[in-house]
Amino acid sequence: MTSNTNLFERAQKVIPGGVNSPVRAFRAVGGTPKFIAKGEGAYVVDEEGKRYLDFVGSWGPLILGHAHAEIVAAIGQAAALGTTYGAPCHAEVELAEEVVGAYPGLEQVRFVSSGTEATMSAIRLARGATGRDLIVKFSGCYHGHADHLLVAAGSGLVTFGQPSSAGVPKEFAALTRVLPLDDDAKLKALFDAEGDKIACVIIEPIPANNGLLLQRKEFLQLLRDLTKKHGALLIFDEVISGFRIGFGGAAAHYGITPDLATFGKVIGGGLPVGAYGGSRALMSNVAPLGPVYQAGTLSGNPVAMAAGLAMLKVIKRDNVYARLEALGAQLEKELTPALEGTAWSFVRVGSIGWLSYGPAARSAEALDSKSGDQYRPIFQALMDRGIYLAPSAYEVLFLSAVHTPEDVTRLATALREVIGR
Ligand SMILES: *Cc1c(COP(=O)(O)O)cnc(C)c1O
Secondary structure (H helix, E strand, O other): OOOHHHHHHHHHHHOHHHOOOHHHHOOOOOOOOOOEEEEEEOEEEEOOOOEEEEOOHHHOOOOOOEOOHHHHHHHHHHHHOOOOOOOOOHHHHHHHHHHHHHOOOOOEEEEEOOHHHHHHHHHHHHHHHHOOOEEEEEEOOOOOOOHHHOEEEOOOOOOEEEEOOOOOOHHHHOOEEEEEOOOHHHHHHHHHHHHHHEEEEEEOOOOOOOOOOOOOHHHHHHHHHHHHHHOOEEEEEOOOOOOOOOOOHHHHHHOOOOOEEEEOHHHHOOOOOEEEEEOHHHHOOEOOOOOEOOOOOOOOOHHHHHHHHHHHHHHHHOOHHHHHHHHHHHHHHHHHHHHOOOOEEEEEEOOEEEEEEOOOOOOHHHOOOOHHHHHHHHHHHHHHOOEEOOOOOOOOEEOOOOOOHHHHHHHHHHHHHHHHO
C-alpha cells in the first residue's frame, strides 16, 4: 500500500508544491494531503485505505456524489464511441438545449473546459460587445485565475485594482475596479464616476469562495439597475451556484436576470466543463458570428457532455433539489442550537453551508481574521473522526443527494463535540 506521505514526497519532486491546485496542499490546516484512491457515493477512500465522509465534493461538482452509476455508465458509453472529435456532436446540442431552457434570459451558450475559461471568455465578450475596457469585481468573490481577475482592492479610498498574483501586469490590474460586497454607497459612487466606461460587473451572486457571504437582494437589484442604466453588462458567475441552488441558479433564486452567466462545476457531472451564455444578440458577437474570438480543442467534448446530460437527467427525475434542501435544513437545525454561545455560526443556502467564525457576514471585510487559526483544530479533529471538510476556513461545504440524514447527523454531532470542547 502506498502511503499519503510517500506519495506527497514523490509529488513534491515533480509537481510544484506536490499539487495541481494550491488549496489541496493543506497549507492552511497543516499535515499531509490525503491522496484519494477512490470515491464511492458520499465517501472518499485514501491511499492508506481510510474512508472519509466527504463534504468537499470536489469543490462543488459532485451534486450526486462520487461515481454515480448512471453518470459512470453514460461516460463509458460515450467514451467507447471516441473521446474527442474536434467536430460538433449530438450531445453538445442536447446539453446546450437543457442549459438554455433552465436558466433565466439565456438563449445561447458556449461550452468551454473550465470555470476560469468561462469567466475569462465572458469578460472578453463584454468588452467586445460594449467597446469598453473597465471591469468591476468584488473583494471576496473568486472567478478563476485569468489575469484581469487576479486583482485585489487597492488601499485607502481608491478602487483601482492591484495584482493579487505575481505575473499579472499592473497595467492589466488597472483596468479592474474592486469594490467591497454589500456596499451600496461605494457602488453608486463608482458608477457616478466611471459608469459609462464600465464594460461589465462580474459577481458571484451567491459568493461561496471566501466563506458564504449571502447578499441582500436589494444589493443585487441595485447592481442590476446601475449596470442597465449605464450600458454596462452584468455577469453572474454561477460556476458554484448554477445547477446547485436549482435549475435557474442564483438568477432564479433572487429573481434577477443578468446579461451573461458563467457555469462550471455541476454542469460537467464531474468532468472538465465550463460554459458562458446570454441573449442571442449578445452571443452573436462571439466567433464565428462576430469579432470576439474564443475557441477550444476539447470544448463540447462528447464524454464531458454525456456526463453533464446524465447528471441533469437524474437531477430532474429524482427531484434532487428538494432532497438537498431537506438535508441542508436538517444540518442547520441540528447545528445552530449547538453553536449558540460559541463564537461560531452556521450559514447556509440550499446544499451549500459554511461554518463562520463570528456572525454571518455579507462582505469579506467583515470576516474575522482569526478564522483560519480557529478552524485548524476543528478540521483536524473531524479528519480523525473520518469526516472530510475543506482544508481551509474560507471554503464552504457541499451536501450531495447521496448524503443521508444519518450522514448529516454524524457531521452535526462531530462538530458539536469538537466545537463544544
Ligand atoms: C471554481 C470557480 C471558478 C473557476 O473554475 P475552474 O473550473 O476552477 O477554473 C470560477 N468562478 C467561481 C465562482 C468558482 O467557484
